[in-house]
Every structure is written in C-alpha cells, then in structure tokens.
Amino acid sequence: MTMEFSPENKKKLAEILSRYPTKQAALLPTLWLAQGEFGFISQETMEYVAGLLDISPAHVYGVVTFYTMFHRKPPGKYNLQVCRTLSCALRGSESLLDHLKKKLGIGENETTPDGKFSLCTVECLASCGTAPAMMVNQKYFENLDASKVDEILNGLK
C-alpha cells in the first residue's frame, strides 16, 4: 500500500504550502496533517512527507523525534500526555505519572492491551499556571491530583 493524503488533505496541504516561503518551512503543519489522517507518524509517513516537501527523510526523522506530540506508534483510543517539564514537575507531575502507570498497568510509551489508553510524557504544555497538566488526545486537564485523574479516567469510556 502506498501512502497518500486524502483529496481533502491534499487541498489542505496546498493551502499550507502557500503560506510559507519554502516547502521545508511547512514541515510541522504537514506532519500534523499526516498524524491527523494516519493516526501516528510511521517511517513510511516520514518518507512520504519528505518526498512531498523535497527534504530528506533524515531531516524529517530529526523533527519528528524532537517534538513529543508526534507519535511514532499508533496510540490507544485515549492518549494520556503528561507534562514532564519544570513547572509541572515542581507541582507533582512525577507522582501523577507513577499513579497513572500503576492504575493502567502500563509504562511510558505503552498502550493497555484493550487499546483504550496509552501513556506518554511530553514537553511543556504551556500550562504552567495551572500545573500539573496533561492532555488527553486534544483536550487539556489542569490542576491535577490523583483523585482528579481517577475521575477523568472513569469518565473516559
């Protein structure tokens, strides 16, 4: 199977490209588009994107691995992304992460066997004022503690 954007995303890509002076500059939004359509960024996706933007797969790989919000494995239905940067760490994100690991029985970058939850840490979510914070898929949850996290998990069906 060769990888290709849907016609709709191809149109979006053209629009994205029109906003930047060089194709390379459009790498982040293009990867975001790809993650949206394919669910995660596989090596094949990186090569596809590299081809679209006339850059090397090595460069794309460097960018994808730099940004924690790009996933290189298919995440579960709910992707729990716990902030690991300073403000959240000072406000207890580490014990929050431990709590999640115990509760879900999985480690970082793992998915529960039923495919429902996956867990990872990410760089600063720009939510320092309401630390500790995490994102579940695209949604923010702030001022967390263990009981709040339990509540959130219970609410995810």
Place this chain on the structure above:
Amino acid sequence: MIMTDITLTIDGKQVAVPKGTSILQAAITAGITIPHYCWHPGLKAVGNCRMCLVQVEKWPKPVASCVQPVSEGMVVKTSTDEITKIRKSVMEFLLINHPLDCPTCDQAGECRLQDYYMNYDEVPSRFAEEKVSKNKMIDLGANVMLDQERCIACTRCIRVCQEVAGVDELTLANRGDHTMITTFPGKKLSNPYAGNTIDVCPVGALTNKDFRFKKRVWFLERTPSVCPGCSRGCNIEIHHEELKVYRLLPRYNPEVNNYWICDEGRYGYKFINEDRILRPRILEKNISHLVSSDEAVDRLAGLMKGGALDEIGVVANAQETNETLQALADFAKTVLKTRHLYFSRREVENPVSDNFLMTADKNPNQAFVDKLGFRPLSTLKEVRGLLVLNSLSPADMKKVIEKKVPILGIWASNENPAAHSSAVVFPIPTYAEQEGHFTNVRGLTQKITAAYPPRGEARLVSETLEELTERLQTNARSYTQNSYPLSPHL
C-alpha cells in the same frame, strides 16, 4: 561586488576585515584563536555550542563570535574573567554526560574536549547523578563508527553531508540529553565524501573504522603530499610512523580541494604498505632471482644492447611524478633516440566522477604525461622490447602479450603482472617516499614530499637510468635471452 572593510579592535589589536566577516574569523586574521566546537571554516556557521562567546564593549551580553558579524569600531574582548567563567560552564555542561573514554578513544590527543578542558575547565566533576547512556558502537556505514555518548551535538557532521557531499543523510534525533546523531532508521551513510565527517568531528564521536585502535595519534608523523587517487590532486597529509602509513587526511588548499577529500582517495593508501617490490630481481629461465642493483642494471644494459636501441619502446605511467617522467623522456630521446614513447595508467572499471572533486581519470599526472608527448600504449608499433614504468593497465598488458613484445625492464613499487613478466625489475619508491610534483587536471603543478626514505632497496627511477646510460655507452657485454615469459594469469 566591492567589499568595504570594517575596522574593529580585538584584544587591543586593530583589524580590518571585509563587511560580513564574523568576529571569530576577524580574530583569526589578527592571530587570535577563539575556542570553538561547532564552527568550522569550511561549513556554514550555526552558533550552537556557545564555546566561542566573547564580550563586545557596551553590549549587554556576551555574543557568539562565530555568527556575529563585525561592525565598525567594535571593541571585542575574548578572554576576560567573565568569558573564562562562561567557557568553564560550557565545558562543564558538555562533560556532564560525557563518558570517561579517553584511554580507549581514538580521538585522544586530537580532541577539542581534552584540549579545552586543559585550557578552561580543569576542575573535578560536580555531577553526582548517573550519566545518560547511549549506543557506543554504531556502524553508520562508509567506514564511519559512531559513539553516541561522546557526541556534543555540534552538527558539523550533518553539515558536511549537506554542504560538502550534497546529501542530507545525518540528523540529530530526540532532544535534551537524549539528543543523538543518526541516519534515517534502516539507512546507511553512503556518500563518497563520508570520511570527512570523521575529520570535522571535534570529539571522538565519529571514528574511522579503518583507523580504529590502530595507533595513538601522537605517535604519527605528518607529511604534506598530494593524493594520487585521481587527476584532481587533492592536497593531503600522510600520517605515518616509521615505514608505515596509517591514514590520509585532507590538507587545506582553497584552489583544489578546500578542507576535503573523497573516500576513494582517503582509503587508497594501502598499496604503500602492502605487496611491495623491495629488491631488484631478474628473470632467468622463467625463474626469478634477487640480485644487487648493480647486477640488475648490468643485466638490463646487456639485454638492451642485443639490438638497436631505437627499436626499444618506453612506457611512462600517469602515476609517476613529473621528475620521473621527465627523466624517462630524456633517456628515451637522448640515449635510446627512440620514437616509441608510450604511456599506460591506472584504469578502474566504472570510474566514479562528479562535479565536485572526483574525476574519472584515476591518475594524478596524466597532464604531464601528455605534455611530454607520450602516446597511449594502444597505438603500440613494432618494437624489440619495452621499458616500463610502474605497471600496465589490463588492456595494455593484453596488447603487449598479443604483440609478443618482451618487457625488458620495469621500475615498479608494487607487485603487478607486468613486473612478473619483466626480465629485470627495479624497486622504486611510491609517491609517499619521494619528493616530486604532480600536474593536476587543471594544469596546476603541486609538490609531494617524502614521508620516509624509500623502503628496502628501492631507488628513484632517475638514478638507475643514469647508471643505465653509463653502461650503455661503454662496451659492457651484451646478453641475449630467447624468451621472456609472460605471466599466464593476468
């Protein structure tokens, strides 16, 4: 474009440099070296290592001198107490996760971390945590070995691939202290200039598979020379100890190769160490006998006197120096008075060439061969015998066999089929063991120097030719030999 000069002061010295020059380069012009890791004179400046910070009077903060262009009247200080403190801190950061590998690291002795540690750090580590561990032995491809723990993420290797080789094969993956150099997963480094990544790596992260663990670098002597790998004539340094060559490195020459060489040239040194002809010998009844140089000259003179000298052909070789080629041409024209001036040369199958350094002619001196009027051996006419320099290409060898022309004498540094079938063999030095010149594809004549004296009983071609001339002009006895066996398998 007219370059307006900018005048500035660096550590009290006035310098005038063209507009757009960085402070770091201006300092070099003034004879002041600012410590640096990521900046390399042959690559674009990126300013990521922060080792080159300097102070500019009236500026609020120190600036990275490698990326900061000079401005008129600027007053730069490169070694204030504050700057020294900053360098100490940069060093401390770089060494936090650096493994203590120096005793087994090939880079030791030519490592920027070691050098700058002695200059600026020299304090015990305050880092009590466990160091991040990474992969220490990755075969990146193309003879390049990567130790990710030793990398300081300066990106010089990435830029060499991008800017010199023109292929973007390396990248920094991940972030923070987990940053590491890598190729795209599953891919190998494969560009023909990959060896330059090893040279530019300021630390021991990239090492050469070919050189690894063979020699501590401080034992190596360096001799300036010119690569004989193709007609470009890249400037090189021969690194050797005693009578052995360990590696070749590029030598800066803006007119030819800048700071670079190709991998073909870099690894093309093996023949200097291996398969050498070290003593004169003669073939008698198909059996080879080692003889003294005198005997060899006698024997060849005798063979040549078995008939008219002008019926003997000479075969020059595009691997040899101007001096050697000239000596042979003079000998042919004035002593033999022969019109049979030919040449052979190194031929490879599918020679690689590009529009950067590599040329398809894998010889350093075709230009001078042509200048002296030697013709291709494929045009060989009737001759009584041949005197050969160096070797014959397979096609030329075939031609000689077909025409049943005996090889009377050969001057060769390495074993080769033509030497096996020659009646007399004189050992000669390789390019690494002699002085002389090569004329490159653009007509530029460049000097090579001897790393060490000729090995064994090897002597310059010109010396034996002089002796031969003497012998030919006296009434020494002449030999005849009925058959000159040619080596059966070529």
